[in-house]
Every structure is written in structure tokens, then in C-alpha cells.
Amino acid sequence: MKLSNLYLPIAFLAPLTLFAEESIERLDPALDAIIAPDTPIETLCTGFDWAEGPVWDEKNERLLFSDVPRNTVYQWKPGDSEASVFLKPSGFTGVSKYSSEPGSNGLAFDKHGQLISCEHGDRRVSILTEGGGKMTLADRYQGTAGYRFNSPNDLTIHSSGAIYFTDPPYGLPRDNPEKFRELDFYGVYRYAADEGVTLLTKALDRPNGIALSPDEKTLYVAQSHAPHPVIMAYPVKEDGTIEDGTVFFNAKGLKGPGMPDGMKVRSDGTVFATGPGGLLIIHPSGKLLGRILCGRPTANVAFGPDGKEIYLTSDDRILRVALKPISK
Numbered sequence: 001m002k003l004s005n006l007y008l009p010i011a012f013l014a015p016l017t018l019f020a021e022e023s024i025e026r027l028d029p030a031l032d033a034i035i036a037p038d039t040p041i042e043t044l045c046t047g048f049d050w051a052e053g054p055v056w057d058e059k060n061e062r063l064l065f066s067d068v069p070r071n072t073v074y075q076w077k078p079g080d081s082e083a084s085v086f087l088k089p090s091g092f093t094g095v096s097k098y099s100s101e102p103g104s105n106g107l108a109f110d111k112h113g114q115l116i117s118c119e120h121g122d123r124r125v126s127i128l129t130e131g132g133g134k135m136t137l138a139d140r141y142q143g144t145a146g147y148r149f150n151s152p153n154d155l156t157i158h159s160s161g162a163i164y165f166t167d168p169p170y171g172l173p174r175d176n177p178e179k180f181r182e183l184d185f186y187g188v189y190r191y192a193a194d195e196g197v198t199l200l201t202k203a204l205d206r207p208n209g210i211a212l213s214p215d216e217k218t219l220y221v222a223q224s225h226a227p228h229p230v231i232m233a234y235p236v237k238e239d240g241t242i243e244d245g246t247v248f249f250n251a252k253g254l255k256g257p258g259m260p261d262g263m264k265v266r267s268d269g270t271v272f273a274t275g276p277g278g279l280l281i282i283h284p285s286g287k288l289l290g291r292i293l294c295g296r297p298t299a300n301v302a303f304g305p306d307g308k309e310i311y312l313t314s315d316d317r318i319l320r321v322a323l324k325p326i327s328k
Helices: 029-033
Strands: 023-026 042-046 051-057 062-067 072-076 084-087 104-109 115-119 124-128 134-138 155-157 163-166 188-192 196-201 207-212 218-223 230-235 246-250 263-265 271-275 278-282 288-293 300-303 309-314 317-322
Touching: 023 029, 029 288, 051 104, 051 115, 051 300, 051 309, 051 317, 062 104, 062 309, 104 155, 115 155, 134 163, 134 188, 155 207, 163 207, 207 263, 207 271, 218 263, 218 271, 246 271, 246 278, 263 300, 271 300, 278 309
Parallel strands: none
Antiparallel strands: 023 288, 042 317, 051 062, 062 072, 072 084, 104 115, 115 124, 124 134, 155 163, 163 188, 188 196, 207 218, 218 230, 230 246, 263 271, 271 278, 278 288, 300 309, 309 317
């Protein structure tokens, strides 16, 4: 989601000059065990409209990421100074202009190595098959005769293969979104091949980033909503649905451009979540350990090979930061 869209109060958008250069803000000594002092923030490539949904492709040793306004998925490989087109169109296959953010957003690989996409324009969760074509996994709530999603935004995949995803309005046309909406809420859903789509909650005003804890007993959901910019934690039940959630982290009062958006959780439970200022690094207890300040709205994060680095989609560019190995 690009922060210039009309669904966000302009007053919430902090001046982009607040942090003139990228830097690491250390708020707790425990951050030193995650990111070593003097670790550089590398800029890998630039020139995008709004970079989103990064995912590391282990098989092909490359980073894939969406440019939502351009309706394109790009690929970047180590050693490259520029990214190249991997997939276009990525999220809208219509013949006329649909919205200002029509492309894919969140990306993930399933256990078979197939790319799963949240598509704004075609309003679906899809899979890129081995033959190179796309197949719809879910595009409606309450069955084939049900209601079309708003614009699936981000996803996380359970070890069972079930896909958890969010459905805010950010991909709908800005001039008349109500004309296109079929649902009167913005939901968090679970899709399983043998069960179809299950609504988990419709209590959030703007659900966005989503991730599972390492033991898959907690579902984290970020809310990109100025009045209540929080990351929620929901206990996951045996059947894959969720119980009532609690606030895991409240970003209210943090200075810097952006608000809670994409996130990933490391195997030790550390939450890496984009938010005000750039990337928030949060202890499993909910304590903020520090931030990677990017000087611009930052949408999402992905772990690199073996979890030794993170990649950030930060507005018009891709950043990389090395991580220390997890202590045994």
C-alpha cells in the first residue's frame, strides 16, 4: 500500500525529511545480538514507483518483489545493479485502466516452490503454475456465487499449506471505490484447498501485513490505520481459525513516515515489521528493540538466504541489511 492513497489522512504522513539518511536506531542493547554495530544499510537498486511484497526465491537465488502501480513483479540477483522484469502483468489483466495500484502486492512461495500472489486488480489470491500460467485460488467470500474481495494485500503460508491473507481497500479505484466494493468490511481470511475461504475477523479497519509465529500458534496482523496503528496478535486454534486478539505492539507516537505494514517473524520469535520511520525490530514480548530508519515510507521486509540478511522494499528502492546468526 502506498501511503499517498486517499484512504489515509494526510496529517498522519510525517515529513520525509525527518530522517535524511538511512540509519539504525538502537533502543535496547539486545539489538546488538541481531544487527551488529556499524552494519551498513545497502541500496541495491532504485527507480520503482512503489516496491512491495519481497520474497527470496531460494531455488533461483534471487529476490522477487512487486511494483504495485506498475503492475509488475521484478527480480534482482546478487551482483546486479538493476532489477529486471519477472512478470507483467502481475495483478491486473484487464484491458483498460482500473486503479492506481493494480498490480500484485504480497508474494510467497508454497512448500512446492510455487509463487503465490495477492493481486489488487484481479482481486484474488493466485498461484503461478509450473507451466507458467496463473490459477485462481480464492477470489470470493462465501463460494463461487459470493462476494468479490476488495484487493488481497498480503499473505503468510501455514505448514499445512493453508494461506492466511488480508483484504483492505488499497487496490480499489480511488475516484469511486464504493462502486466496486461487494463487501462492507475489510477482512482477514484463511484459504485451504479442502475447505475454501474462511473469514477469520472483520474487526480491523485496515488489515495489512500478516505473519505467523515460528510455532504457528500466533497470527500477527498489522493495521495501517492512523487512528489505531497497531500490530495485533491472535491465538491460532487447532482448526486454523483464531481467537480474539490483543495488541502486540502499538506504533502510535512513533515518529517517521509510514505506519504498520508488512512483516516477517524470525525463527527466534523476533518480529521485523515495517512502520513509522522504516523497519521496527520487536522482541517476542512486544518490546521495541530498535529501528532501521529509511527516511521514506517502507512497505515490507523479507529474509534472505539462511536468514543472514533482510531485504526492505522502501518506496522507490530495495535495501539490504545483514543480520547476525541466531545464538544457539
